[in-house]
Amino acid sequence: MNEQRPVPAGSSRLTIDLDALRANYRSLAVRVAPARCGAVVKANAYGLGVAQAAPALYREGCRSFFVAQFCEATALARAIGAGAEIFILNGVDPGNEAFCAEQNFLPVLNSLSQVERWRALARTLGRALPAALQIDTGMSRLGLPQSAAMALAGDASFAREVELRLLLTHLACADEPERPENSAQLAAFNAVGACFPSVPKSVANSGGVMLSSDYHGDLARPGVALYGVDPGPADAGLRPVIGLGARVIQIRTIAAGTGVGYGLKHVATAAQRVATISLGYADGWPRSLSGVGAAWHRGVRLPILGRVSMDSLTVDISALPEAALAEGDFVEFLGPSQSLSDVARDAGTIAYEILTSLGTRHTRIFVENGVAQTFAAGEPL
Structure with missing residues (x-):
């Protein structure tokens, strides 16, 4: 990395601590051992920058x-190069099968139509194609019905055409450890898994990483926990992992009776x-924090006054000494x-x-x- 790289001054700055990201991965990997630990880096590594986070x-x-x-x-492949497996959780879009196979990506097959298109390509190429298979165990979002997956397990031609690298399911309530649906989903998955013993x-x-080892399987796939959020x-x-200042x-100074922002929803009483x-909100700061959220400076809370606008918001700095803050200074929004x-709690x-x-x-x-x-604001990551 080059800390001397000149960039224009920005109006806000997002700091991403890659050491903290790596420490979180280590902690999660220890927690699930002897299972392996993967990483979910969808949505540009949850918005942080996959080109930096994934390497x-x-x-x-x-x-x-x-x-x-x-x-x-x-x-992701451009960022990390060869040597890792890349799973596509939503599977492969119709018409993308050949591209996916050429790049050695691993589609997570979620429906019989996805399965059939992948098998058809395998027959055309005359070789088995690697993939993962997702089972719907109760979330009703993605995955094959359990009966359909069991039928595939008994289909000898499926085994010749699709080299299964992973069998997975997704927990709907893992962030609520006491929910009985967690154990019900695990039992349903284990019943299907018995048909694919190897x-x-x-x-x-x-959330599942934080549950008992019964849920850890052979490969855990944490996402938001990597980025420092308790699941x-x-x-x-x-x-x-991140800090945000603006x-x-x-x-x-406004007088009593003065309104602030669109709709003048805040009116000063003094x-x-x-x-x-x-x-x-164009920077991702929710409009729902209008009149609710806050910035911070030197440990002092600065309440948001009135509505959050597209490019700006207004905070009350009356609790700060006059010399404590000047135009051009940064205040803390995440840190x-x-x-x-x-922030999520306040924003609902x-x-x-x-x-x-x-x-x-x-x-x-x-x-x-x-x-x-x-990286300068707006610069590709």
Whole structure:
């Protein structure tokens, strides 16, 4: 990495701690051992930048990566090169089968139509094609019905045409450990898995990693936990991976009776010092935080006043000494004072949505081994 790389000054900056990402992977890998630990890096590594996050995970020993779509698989392959397996969770789109096979990607076959198209290509090529098979054990989202999967297990031609590398299912309630649906899904999956005794099994998403070893199978596939978000009610000891700060554009004092922002939804009841910040919903900061969320500065909470706009928001800085904040300074939105989970709670959503919505207008600073690599806002990652 080149910390001297010059970039234009940005209005907001997103810091991604690749050392923390790697530490979280190590922690999860230890937790699921002797099962292997993969990594879900779909949605551009949950919005952080797959071109930087995936190689860091590879350096930490990860060799099984999961994306959602074919386009993500091609970007990931460019980032990590050969030597790892890339699973496409949504399977292969009609017409993309040959491309997928040429790139040695592993489609997760979720329906009989996907299975049949993959088998047809195998017959055309005259060789078995590798793939994974997903079983729907109760989530009703993706995967073959259990009866259909068992029928394939008894189909000798299927075994000749499809080289199964993984059998998987997805837990609907893993973030709620006490839900009986978890054990019901596991039992259903194990019943199907018994029909494929030599195929590696995968059940555990991030929440599943925190469940008992019965759920860990042969390969775990954590996602959001890698990025520092606890996937369940317990503290998993994960390290925060990102920080977000945005600049003060303007500071003013408003009199009692003065409105703030679109619709003038906030009206000052007394004189207030307010700061307009260069962060809005176009930058992934939810509009639902209007009048609810906050920024922080030097451990002091700065409540958001009125509506979050597309490119800016306004906070109350009356609690700060006048000299504590000036135009051009940064205030904290994600960091030691406010976690992703805190923001998600205040916004009435989940940390996944905050992460994947942060957008491209932030200057991004990737830090690893004490060295920073900086990308200007809008620069391809």
